[in-house]
Amino acid sequence: MSFWTKKSRIVITCAKGVPPFLKQEISSLGFPVLSAGKAEVETEGTLEDTLRLNLLIRTGQRILFLLESFNTKTPDELYKRISRISWEDYIPEDSYFSVTSSVYTPTVNDSRFANVKCKDGIVDRIKEKRGRRPDSGSERNRIVVHLYWKGNVGQVFFDTSGEPLSKRGYRMIPLKAPMQETLAAAVVLASGWAGEGNFVNPMCGSGTLAIEAALIALGRAPGLLRSNYGFMHLKEFGESSWKVLRRKIRAEAKDRFNGRIIATDISQQAVEAAKKNAMTAGVDRFIEFGVCDFSQTPVPTNGGVVILNPEYGERMGEIENLRETYKKIGDFFKKKCQGYKGYIFTGNLDLAKKVGLRIDRRITFFNGPIECRLLEYDLYEGTRKGDELQAPIIK
Ligand SMILES: C[S@@+](CC[C@H](N)C(=O)[O-])C[C@H]1O[C@@H](n2cnc3c(N)ncnc32)[C@H](O)[C@@H]1O
Numbered sequence: 001m002s003f004w005t006k007k008s009r010i011v012i013t014c015a016k017g018v019p020p021f022l023k024q025e026i027s028s029l030g031f032p033v034l035s036a037g038k039a040e041v042e043t044e045g046t047l048e049d050t051l052r053l054n055l056l057i058r059t060g061q062r063i064l065f066l067l068e069s070f071n072t073k074t075p076d077e078l079y080k081r082i083s084r085i086s087w088e089d090y091i092p093e094d095s096y097f098s099v100t101s102s103v104y105t106p107t108v109n110d111s112r113f114a115n116v117k118c119k120d121g122i123v124d125r126i127k128e129k130r131g132r133r134p135d136s137g138s139e140r141n142r143i144v145v146h147l148y149w150k151g152n153v154g155q156v157f158f159d160t161s162g163e164p165l166s167k168r169g170y171r172m173i174p175l176k177a178p179m180q181e182t183l184a185a186a187v188v189l190a191s192g193w194a195g196e197g198n199f200v201n202p203m204c205g206s207g208t209l210a211i212e213a214a215l216i217a218l219g220r221a222p223g224l225l226r227s228n229y230g231f232m233h234l235k236e237f238g239e240s241s242w243k244v245l246r247r248k249i250r251a252e253a254k255d256r257f258n259g260r261i262i263a264t265d266i267s268q269q270a271v272e273a274a275k276k277n278a279m280t281a282g283v284d285r286f287i288e289f290g291v292c293d294f295s296q297t298p299v300p301t302n303g304g305v306v307i308l309n310p311e312y313g314e315r316m317g318e319i320e321n322l323r324e325t326y327k328k329i330g331d332f333f334k335k336k337c338q339g340y341k342g343y344i345f346t347g348n349l350d351l352a353k354k355v356g357l358r359i360d361r362r363i364t365f366f367n368g369p370i371e372c373r374l375l376e377y378d379l380y381e382g383t384r385k386g387d388e389l390q391a392p393i394i395k
Contacts, residue, residue: 002236003047003089003090003236004046004047004048004236004238005046005047005048006046006047007044007045007046008044008045008046008047008065008066008067009034009042009043009044009066010031010042010043010044010045010049010050010053010063010064010065010066011040011041011042011064011066011148011157012026012040012041012042012043012053012057012060012061012062012063012064013039013040013060013061013062013064014039014040014041014059014060014061014182014186015039015061015180015182015183015186015365015366015367016038016039016364016365016366017186017363017364017365017366018039018059018060018182018183018186018365019036019037019038019039019040019041020036021059021186021189021190022036022041022057022059022060022186023036023041024189025056025057025058025059025060025189026041026043026057029052029053029056029057031043031044031045031049031053032044041060047065047158047160047231047234050063050065050160050231051160051229051231051242051245052245052249053160054160054161054165054223054229054231055221055222055223055224055245055246055249056221056222056223056249057165057222057223058182058185058186058189058212058215058216058222059182059183059185059186059189060165060182061161061164061165061166061182062146062159062161062164062165063159063160063161063165064146064148064157064158064159064160065157065158065160065231066155066156066157067085067090067156067157067158068081068085068155068156069153069154069155069156070153070154071152071153071154072149072152072153072154073105073107073152074107075107075108075113075114075117076117078114078117078118078121078147078149078154079117079118079120079121080121081121081154082117082118082121082122082125082156083121083122083124083125084125085121085122085125085156086125087122087125087126088125088126088129088130089235090143090158090234090235091122091126091134091143091234091235092233092234092235093130093132094135095134095135095142095143095233096134096135096136096137096139096142096143096233097122097134097135097136097142097143097144097145098136098137098138098139098140098142098143098144098145099115099118099119099122099136099144099145099146099147100115100140100144100145100146100147100159101114101115101118101146101147101148101149102146102147102148102149102150103147103149103150104149104150104151105149105150105151105152108149114147114149115147118145118147118156119136122134122136122145123136140159140162140163140230141162141163141228142162142230142233143158143162143230143233143234144158144159144161144162144230145157145158145159146158146159158230158231158234159230160229160230160231161229161230162228162229162230162231162233163228163230164182165182165222165223166180166181166182166183167181167226168181168222168223168225168226168281169225169226169227169280170211170225170277170278170280170281171206171208171277171280172276172277172280173206173273173276173277175205175206175269175270175273176205177205177311178205178206178208179205179208179209179309179345179367180208180367180368181208181211181212181222183365183367184208184209184211184212185212185215185216185222186365187209187212187307187343187345187365187374188209188212188213188216188307189216190363190374191305191307191341191343191374191376192305192341193213193216193217193259193304193305194216194217195216195217195218195257195258195259196257196258196259196304197258197259197302197303197304197305198259198260198261198262198299198300198302198303198304198305198306198340199213199217199259199260199261199262199304199305199307200262200297200299200300200304200305200306200307200337200340201213201261201262201263201264201306201307201308202263202264202265202294202295202297202306202308202332203264203265203266203294203308203309203310204263204264204265204270204271204274204289205265205270205274205309206270206273206274206277207263207273207274207275207277207278207287207289208277209263209307209309210261210263210274210278210287211274211277211278211281211283211287213261214261214278214281214283214286214287215281215283217254217257217259217261217286218253218254218255218256218257218283218286219252219253219254220253220282220283221249221250221253224246224249224250225280225281225282257286259304260288260300261286261287261288262287262288262290262297262298262299262300263287263288263289263290264289264290264291264292264294264296264297265291266291266292266293266294267291268291271289271290271291274287274289275289294308294328294329294332295328295331295332295336297332297336299336299337299340301339302339303339303340304340304341305340305341305343306333306337306340306341306342306343306379307342307343307344307345308329308343308344308345309344309345309346310322310325310326310329310344310346310351312346312347312348312351312370313348313351319348319351322348322351323351323354324354326344326351326352326353326354326355327354327355327356329344329355330354330355330356330357333355333357333377333379334357334379337379338379338380338381339379339380339381340379341376341377341378341379342357342376342377342378342379343374343375343376343377344374344375344377345365345372345373345374345375346372346373346375347367347370347371347372347373349373352373352375355375355377357377357379358377359375359376359377360376360377360378361375361376362374362375362376363376
């Protein structure tokens with residue numbers, strides 16, 4: 001039996017806050033959800049299954065396939081356990097590998113040390129079997145081995161993604177404070193928008209939310225945009241079945257959806273970058289772009305989702321100006337977005353208070369180290385005459 005068809009545990013990592021959406025994705029692809037942590041969800045399957053997962057998962061960062069799990073207390077024990085694994089069966093001649101690690105054990109206070117021990121175990125094993133050292137380094141564009149060592153338990157995985165899945169390959173021009181692609185996908189999924197009604201995205205920046213929305217509405221696999229993954233560099237990788245799978249998944253996508261996607265930004269440069277990124281992602285013809293102040297964004301009357309990711313400011317002067325911006329977002333919601341679900345993604349809750357509307361739902365996400373909220377506002381039809389600026393549009 002080839003190691004490609006052997007079942008094992010698969011851990012899919014993600015940003016904190018994302019597991020509920022990742023769980024839904026995993027289940028809807030027909031995989032079991034075995035457990036979920038703060039920043040990962042565990043399922044099971046074969047190495048072959050990771051091809052599909054890498055292509056289809058939108059909100060996960062890395063698809064880790066468990067190779068071995070063992071008890072280990074010290075770095076020397078780790079080395080011994082690692083060098084017992086038959087790496088020569090997995091790593092081809094003339095290949096290259098890198099090791100990443102997460103280490104939480106009292107005997108090691110610098111995870112780089114565990115990394116080196118793990119790498120040495122692999123190199124020495126292969127040298128003994130082949131008489132030649134394999135190439136290794138820090139590049140993650142070929143085979144990536146991931147070590148997870150917590151307490152007395154060491155787990156060795158293949159990081160089948162290689163580079164993280166947030167690197168979809170379409171964001172050639174990232175601009176200032178872009179949202180990670182996988183997080184943007186989770187935010188779109190959290191809004192519930194999937195192609196019906198309109199997706200209005202003022203302050204679109206480099207276009208990540210609008211592009212992810214288009215990919216979701218079309219049912220296009222985000223992984224099709226990339227051509228390199230960690231699993232491709234393992235022995236016995238089936239190039240032809242990979243091509244068949246890609247073709248099949250490509251054919252399953254739709255070529256239209258009912259709603260409209262409108263993305264605007266005050267910066268001409270941002271809109272130009274967003275357009276180019278959308279073009280690279282192959283979705284530019286599904287997004288209507290415009291340069292304007294957010295308050296001038298055209299909002300079609302038939303409802304949908306309106307979503308903004310304003311800056312949240314680090315310096316005092318910036319925050320002072322942003323107070324006014326957040327207040328104006330509240331006015332924009334009330335005046336122009338009736339019948340919509342409004343969303344603000346922000347890392348500054350004090351600023352969010354300036355919006356002045358009742359928050360109907362708040363979802364915590366982490367944008368890197370920053371704790372953020374996706375705030376939801378139900379913007380019901382009809383404003384109250386006379387006091388519309390003060391009156392929040394609430395149930
Ligand atoms: C945090 S960035 C958005 C990042 C975006 N989500 C991405 O992934 O690239 C905020 C954006 O708001 C834009 N912006 C700031 N003030 C604006 C205004 N008054 N009207 C429209 N856009 C504005 C900025 O040009 C910037 O592109």
